[in-house]
Amino acid sequence: MTNYHFNFAIVWRYSAKLFEGLLLSIELAIATIAIGMVIGLVLALVEMDGPRWARPFIRGYVEFIRNVPLLLLVYLVFYGVPSAIDLQYDATTSFVVTLAIYSGAYLVEVLRAGFEAVPKGLIEAGKAIGLTPAGVLVHVRIPTALRIALPSLSNTYVSLFKDTSIASAIAVPELAYGMRWIETQTFRTVEVYLLATPIYLITSYAILLLLRLAERRYAITR
């Protein structure tokens, strides 16, 4: 450390940017996880129980998305799609859609593993007490699969929260954007990072802790 003079006061004056940013980051994560879970659940079920012709499409979606950088997908949806078709949307909507599609590809895999691990006997028991196939799905397969997949889901959720930082590339005013904004306004680089990094760190681990508590209550270990 050289003769760097810390000045947190000036950064603190703008700290609202960070906390509003954090709030938006969390909202982005929740919105994308909600949509991504629907995509993941539906596609995982279609891949297992659906028609055979649907499978290559789902595999194609999963493989394509998982092998392409998120940043490129974000640009593709935000700049690429509106340039080709007449469709207008703001950066935040665009990012939520992109990250939901991105997370969907990861969640399909996680949830499919969960469904495959549901014990056969449990499904038979469901049938035996007179549940319809839909009843077995809603009351037996989905709840059990979610509980089995919970530990992997937790990890995916935390990395999705961290991935919301990429929204700053298209000027969505979330935490990483707020951080860069204060930095360019005040030039107090080190202070901004000393403030923003713990915010990410604490939030990531808070999310992880909450999910681990949920796991202790609900997860099924085989």
Next chain:
Amino acid sequence: MTLFLQTLPFLLDGLRITLLVSAGVIVLSLLIGVPLGCVLAFGPLWARFPIRIYADFVRGVPILVLLYFVYYGLPAIKVNLPSLTAAIVALTAFKTAQVIEITRGAFQSIPTGQTEAAKSIGLGLVDRFVHVLAPQAIRRFLPPFVNSVVDTVKGSSLVSLLGIVDLMLALQQVIGRTHVALPLYVMGALMYFAINYPLSTLSRRLEKSFI
């Protein structure tokens, strides 16, 4: 079609940087991460503790924040790195934490009976490691590691935000000049896919044949 052919050399220049950054990060993180992972698996508590802190810290922060921190933050304390070096340092710091975890996991998933059996036939510490633990650990190490190589190539696209002309930024520049956005983004996506898909497939194959 002619557009694609005209832009291709430019994109390939970018691709070279993408591959250079990825390769640099992977080699460096292996060199640093594997020994640290071994310490985390077998070392004394005082040595494990700082490594644990480091890995947990790095994995709790987005890569983008690490990149910005190394490139924009460190100069404030008189550590000036050129953008390419800063990018490799930041991505390596992140990847090292993952390699540490994968290495630790690989060793810890070996049943203790293996070590006990090796001891009982009279193998010393070095022989146990070379002939019993290491060969089994490599099989458990490779599938997640190859998978994390895919993440490295994907993550390297973030260096474009520091102004390094990798495939991602080359693509942005070409689009800025030609105003043909969607087809070029798709082409760029396919270029990334062409690198990553074989790696993902390899990772799955290794997983099937090893475990």
